[in-house]
Amino acid sequence: xxxxAPTGLLQNCHAQTLLSSTxxxxxxxxxxxxxxxxxxxxxxxxxxxxxxxxxxxxxxAKRSKGIVTLIHGWEGNSQSSYMxxxxxxxxxxxxxxxxxxxxxxxxxxxxxxxxFNSARLDEVIGAIKAIHATYPHEWQFLAGFSLGGNFALRxxxxxxxxxxxxxxxxxxxxxxxxxxxxxxxxxxxxxxxxYFVRKWQKSLQKKIRLYPELGYKDNLLKLKSLRExxxxxxxxxxxxxxxxxYFKAYCIADDVLASLSSPxxxxxxxxxxxxxxxxxxxxxxxxxxxxxxxxxxxHCGFVKNYQLDSWLDGRLLELINLCRYPSGxxxxxxxx
Numbered sequence: 515x516x517x518x519a520p521t522g523l524l525q526n527c528h529a530q531t532l533l534s535s536t537x538x539x540x541x542x543x544x545x546x547x548x549x550x551x552x553x554x555x556x557x558x559x560x561x562x563x564x565x566x567x568x569x570x571x572x573x574x575a576k577r578s579k580g581i582v583t584l585i586h587g588w589e590g591n592s593q594s595s596y597m598x599x600x601x602x603x604x605x606x607x608x609x610x611x612x613x614x615x616x617x618x619x620x621x622x623x624x625x626x627x628x629x630f631n632s633a634r635l636d637e638v639i640g641a642i643k644a645i646h647a648t649y650p651h652e653w654q655f656l657a658g659f660s661l662g663g664n665f666a667l668r669x670x671x672x673x674x675x676x677x678x679x680x681x682x683x684x685x686x687x688x689x690x691x692x693x694x695x696x697x698x699x700x701x702x703x704x705x706x707x708x709y710f711v712r713k714w715q716k717s718l719q720k721k722i723r724l725y726p727e728l729g730y731k732d733n734l735l736k737l738k739s740l741r742e743x744x745x746x747x748x749x750x751x752x753x754x755x756x757x758x759x760y761f762k763a764y765c766i767a768d769d770v771l772a773s774l775s776s777p778x779x780x781x782x783x784x785x786x787x788x789x790x791x792x793x794x795x796x797x798x799x800x801x802x803x804x805x806x807x808x809x810x811x812x813h814c815g816f817v818k819n820y821q822l823d824s825w826l827d828g829r830l831l832e833l834i835n836l837c838r839y840p841s842g843x844x845x846x847x848x849x850x
Contacts, residue, residue, distance in 0.1 A: 530812025580653025663688030783811030
């Protein structure tokens with residue numbers, strides 16, 4: 515599965531990024547995800563300190579091979595195409611799957627009064643601990659996409675400190691340097707910034723209807739760009755005084771991943787228009803970290819053919835199976 519060689523239009527980074535979430539691809543995903551969706555139940559997790567997160571858990575009718583927790587990207591949710599595609603692949607291969615919604619993503623705005631921000635790592639660690647305690651498995655895996663990949667890798671870096679047992683963590687096109695990602699969104703193809711502005715505003719409108727005392731309703735109507743939104747919401751609704759301080763708080767460059775204590779794997783594309791592949795060189799060297807880059811793939815795309823099949827799903831499953839069966843032979847190392 516190491517080779518990813520799309521042809522023609524599929525070598526275009528924007529085509530990869532957009533095709534991965536088209537309605538046509540969702541039509542192809544649903545049949546493959548049907549078993550997982552039928553087995554899924556909605557769960558509210560107690561993450562500690564009065565915080566709650568929402569997720570969907572699908573368990574096998576028979577003994578499972580382990581549990582895979584998936585974390586979506588910014589303004590995605592547990593129903594995003596890539597979450598259903600990857601989740602369905604893991605479930606069909608015999609794994610239990612937990613699709614976690616970050617705060618204020620999916621139908622979870624009512625659970626916590628304070629707004630989501632990407633520095634809220636403790637509640638995500640609390641969610642993973644709650645998942646593992648409620649659904650104990652010998653084999654526990656974690657994977658995240660984009661911002662979710664950033665969260666997953668930060669959780670893995672804190673695993674020993676938090677007494678978390680994670681056999682393998684995978685970050686797909688993870689945000690490395692948020693400040694540079696924001697610049698890429700502002701200066702790249704206009705459609706990306708417009709997409710995130712629209713999604714973020716819609717989420718904030720839903721939140722203010724539930725908690726009008728947050729008091730930003732009138733200001734929200736005036737904010738037309740990510741820069742304007744960050745300059746207003748960061749000092750007024752986070753513990754950070756400036757966007758620069760906020761972005762540093764969840765940057766994973768430099769020594770952040772030096773504390774990894776279990777295997778972590780990054781899958782990224784050199785042509786990603788949102789997460790610059792050059793930032794990967796700024797990650798701390800670690801015996802536990804492996805970085806896999808592909809020439810093509812866009813942002814969380816990795817569509818391998820014109821039937822819109824995913825190369826990524828097969829690669830994710832391969833990586834986790836290799837962790838369970840390093841010899842390539844199921845049944846060893848206590849595996850079922």
